[in-house]
Amino acid sequence: MIERITALLLSSGLILRGGFDFDRGEDAPAKAVLLVGHGGADYWPHFQEWQARNVGVADPLDAWSLIVIDRVADAVGARAVYPSDRPYLPFQQWAMRAEGLKPSPLGVLMHPEFGLWHAYRGALLFDRALVLGELSKARHLCDECREKPCLTGCPVGAFDVDGYDVGACRGHVLGEGVVCRRQGCIARNACPFDAYRYPAEVQALHMDALLAG
Numbered sequence: 001m002i003e004r005i006t007a008l009l010l011s012s013g014l015i016l017r018g019g020f021d022f023d024r025g026e027d028a029p030a031k032a033v034l035l036v037g038h039g040g041a042d043y044w045p046h047f048q049e050w051q052a053r054n055v056g057v058a059d060p061l062d063a064w065s066l067i068v069i070d071r072v073a074d075a076v077g078a079r080a081v082y083p084s085d086r087p088y089l090p091f092q093q094w095a096m097r098a099e100g101l102k103p104s105p106l107g108v109l110m111h112p113e114f115g116l117w118h119a120y121r122g123a124l125l126f127d128r129a130l131v132l133g134e135l136s137k138a139r140h141l142c143d144e145c146r147e148k149p150c151l152t153g154c155p156v157g158a159f160d161v162d163g164y165d166v167g168a169c170r171g172h173v174l175g176e177g178v179v180c181r182r183q184g185c186i187a188r189n190a191c192p193f194d195a196y197r198y199p200a201e202v203q204a205l206h207m208d209a210l211l212a213g
């Protein structure tokens with residue numbers, strides 16, 4: 001089934017991002033979950049091609065993700081859920097269990113290959129166990145990073161060791177923060193593990209979503 005899902009996702013640029021069986025007796029929405037997302041911005045040309053044919057659709061990235069991932073869910077007998085579904089589902093906690101990731105000081109999970117440049121577009125919930133096997137521990141790149149430039153990059157100090165000041169960030173991005181608005185978060189872009197960094201136009205779309213939320 002994993003091969004089937006991988007093949008079904010191929011034409012979207014999205015990939016499977018691991019999964020796990022929920023523990024017996026755990027308060028969980030299903031018996032097992034597989035996460036769908038992207039490392040880097042491989043999905044971008046596929047999404048853009050769809051968007052050109054669907055001008056004016058609200059929340060276009062969410063709308064596109066729903067079409068792609070619902071189709072996969074139907075094909076494999078799963079139920080699809082999404083990061084923006086309310087109440088919010090614990091996508092990052094699931095990702096930590098699915099891929100053995102840990103958070104960066106920015107809150108974004110750090111991936112050993114993709115760095116900070118990855119995200120989740122949906123999840124497939126199964127009413128049966130999948131028995132996926134043991135997870136090997138992922139290398140946590142932040143442990144190897146002495147300077148931690150992500151913590152000093154924000155012009156308004158929205159990120160520090162205590163967390164993320166959403167109000168300060170939004171205020172700057174809506175006001176003087178032209179660089180953040182057009183090229184993405186300066187703090188995130190300061191991370192040296194940037195082989196999969198999203199192009200500026202992709203970062204700008206995510207920033208628009210942040211401002212709208």
Ligand code: B12
Pocket residue numbers: 082083084088089090091092093094106107108109110116118119120121164166169185188206207209210213
């Ligand atoms: C609400 C939300 C926001 C809010 C507020 C965040 C906050 N501090 O409360 C806003 C709109 C500000 C936001 C911003 C961003 N977000 Co956001 N956000 C969410 C959302 C929809 C819900 C979070 C939640 O409450 N979950 C419910 C709880 C129960 O789940 P959880 O797994 O336990 O939640 C964890 C997070 O809340 C995390 N956390 C705590 N503080 C912060 C701060 C930041 C910046 C992040 C990323 C996470 C984080 O700790 C919790 C415990 O593990 C999630 C999707 C989701 N469903 O989780 C995305 C999500 C966490 N966001 C994500 C991202 C990438 C971002 C941004 C970096 C980029 C963007 N989308 O523009 C920005 C960061 C700001 C910037 N300067 O660029 C990704 C993280 C992916 C990853 N690689 O880890 C997620 C998973 C969405 C996705 N599609 O993949 N976000």
Ligand code: SF4
Pocket residue numbers: 104105106110116141142143145147148149150151190191192193
């Ligand atoms: S700059 Fe260093 S500490 Fe910050 S996210 Fe990147 S690797 Fe982690």
Ligand code: SF4
Pocket residue numbers: 153154155156157158159168169170172173177180184185186187188
């Ligand atoms: S988007 Fe700009 S203001 Fe917000 S945290 Fe990143 S660098 Fe700071």
